[in-house]
Amino acid sequence: MSDRSSVFRKALDLPGQEPEQMEGAQLRKALEAQDLETCWTILSPRLPGQPGGHSQKNYLSAFKDFLAWAGTERLSMTDPAPHFGIEFQHYLEQKYGTSQASINTRLSQARRVYKIFRQLGVVTMNIDPFSILERSQVIPGHRREYYSQDEITRLLIHSEPAERVLVLLGAHTGLTTAEVLALKWPDLSLQTGTVQLPDRQLRMSEDLYRTIQPYAEKQGGGALFARPVPVFEFQDQNALRARIYALCLKANVPYRAWRGLRHAAGLRLYRETGDLNQVALQMGVDNPHLVMMYRDTVQEQDGEAAAQQ
Numbered sequence: 001m002s003d004r005s006s007v008f009r010k011a012l013d014l015p016g017q018e019p020e021q022m023e024g025a026q027l028r029k030a031l032e033a034q035d036l037e038t039c040w041t042i043l044s045p046r047l048p049g050q051p052g053g054h055s056q057k058n059y060l061s062a063f064k065d066f067l068a069w070a071g072t073e074r075l076s077m078t079d080p081a082p083h084f085g086i087e088f089q090h091y092l093e094q095k096y097g098t099s100q101a102s103i104n105t106r107l108s109q110a111r112r113v114y115k116i117f118r119q120l121g122v123v124t125m126n127i128d129p130f131s132i133l134e135r136s137q138v139i140p141g142h143r144r145e146y147y148s149q150d151e152i153t154r155l156l157i158h159s160e161p162a163e164r165v166l167v168l169l170g171a172h173t174g175l176t177t178a179e180v181l182a183l184k185w186p187d188l189s190l191q192t193g194t195v196q197l198p199d200r201q202l203r204m205s206e207d208l209y210r211t212i213q214p215y216a217e218k219q220g221g222g223a224l225f226a227r228p229v230p231v232f233e234f235q236d237q238n239a240l241r242a243r244i245y246a247l248c249l250k251a252n253v254p255y256r257a258w259r260g261l262r263h264a265a266g267l268r269l270y271r272e273t274g275d276l277n278q279v280a281l282q283m284g285v286d287n288p289h290l291v292m293m294y295r296d297t298v299q300e301q302d303g304e305a306a307a308q309q
Contacts, residue, residue, distance in 0.1 A: 024120035031077045031122070036067055046116050062109040074238060078122055081238060083245040083255060085129035090257050094145075107133070146263035146297075147171065151253045156207075158251040161215040162232065163243065165208070169195070170261025172205040172268065174283045177240055177258045183231045185224040188212055200284055263294075270294040 023042050030038035040060060049055025069091055070077050075084055088110060089103070096102040111130050117123045147155070152171045156164055169175045173195055175183070187196045193209050195202045204212070216224050234240045241258065248255040262283070269279050276288040276295060285291055 021121060024122050027117075027120060028078050028122045031067070034067060034071045036064060039063070039067065042120075043113065043116060046119075047112065059109060059112075062106055063113060065106075066110055066113065074236060077117075080123070080127065080129040081242055081245075082132075083241055085131070085133055086245075086255055087241070087257060088129075089133060090145075145256065145260060146267060147253070147256060147260045148264075151251075152261075152264060154251040154253050155247055159247060161211070161218050163247050164211045165215045166232065166240075166243070167247075167261065168205065168208040168211055170258060171264045172208050173202050174262050174265030174269070175202075176262065176284070177237045179284075180232065180240065181230070181234055181237065184228045185216070185231055186226065186228055188225065188231065190225070197284070200281065202282060266291055266294040267297060270298055 027039060027042045029035075030042070040063065043063065044051065044056060044060070047056065047059045049059070066088070067077070069088065073087065073091075075081060075087065089107065092103045092106050096106075107130065111128075114123070114128060114130065118125050118127065152167065155167050159167060166180070169180055169183075175195075175197075179197055183195075188204075189196065190209070190213065193204045195204060216222060232240070234243070237258075244258060244261075245255050247253075266279055266283055269282055270276070270291075273279065276291055279291045279294060280286070280288040283291060
């Protein structure tokens with residue numbers, strides 16, 4: 001770790017700069033650069049425990065994971081998107097499964113880190129990406145990784161043409177975010193009713209087929225299907241997530257990550273076919289064991305429905 005006192009020395013050389021302001025500016029740059037060492041040098045004295053002690057080691061492990069997650073997801077910690085806190089909660093739930101204590105501990109540690117960010121001016125005092133979790137409509141321990149059919153219907157009702165196509169590409173076709181961003185108009189064929197991807201060809205649902213034409217006409221007409229331009233104008237995955245998040249707010253549907261739509265497609269396809277190999281093929285998954293969760297969920301849902309009759 002670097003010499004923390006040098007931070008104060010530099011601050012004293014700058015008129016009008018307090019040590020905390022200097023540290024805040026340095027921490028912001030370190031976060032943007034994914035510089036764990038500098039981040040920890042500034043954060044650790046403000047966190048519970050003694051240097052090298054169990055508590056500090058625990059916080060270091062948690063922050064290292066937090067920073068790496070934000071980098072992998074290309075999410076800014078200094079300018080967090082509205083869905084930042086929810087996305088991190090979903091990541092923790094996927095990582096720790098039913099261990100609610102571990103999830104709560106990691107969320108508590110992340111909240112503590114953002115409290116320090118606010119104190120140092122790394123983010124403004126009104127920025128708390130985890131405050132929305134307190135208003136979550138999802139019952140702890142009962143969160144689903146997929147959107148239900150009723151929720152998808154509500155999303156479609158409140159959607160604009162572009163959003164309607166987007167939702168159906170996820171919920172009916174099972175595309176990943178990367179595949180959505182890479183999709184070009186010639187990849188959509190109204191003649192064959194298919195979506196052409198680099199590694200597989202998918203058949204459109206009737207709803208998706210009927211929805212694409214109005215969207216194309218709004219964007220410029222049928223000539224689009226011959227031009228290799230993107231179907232959507234999202235700059236990156238963050239912009240796509242933000243669009244889904246805003247749509248969920250408008251439709252009063254609990255927000256879940258894009259994989260919630262993709263998982264809905266997997267459930268839908270397994271109900272239609274009962275064939276895990278076919279589900280894996282459509283989802284672009286090599287190993288059918290990776291889609292067994294759809295069979296398990298369908299069996300669980302059918303069991304609950306039978307018990308209620």
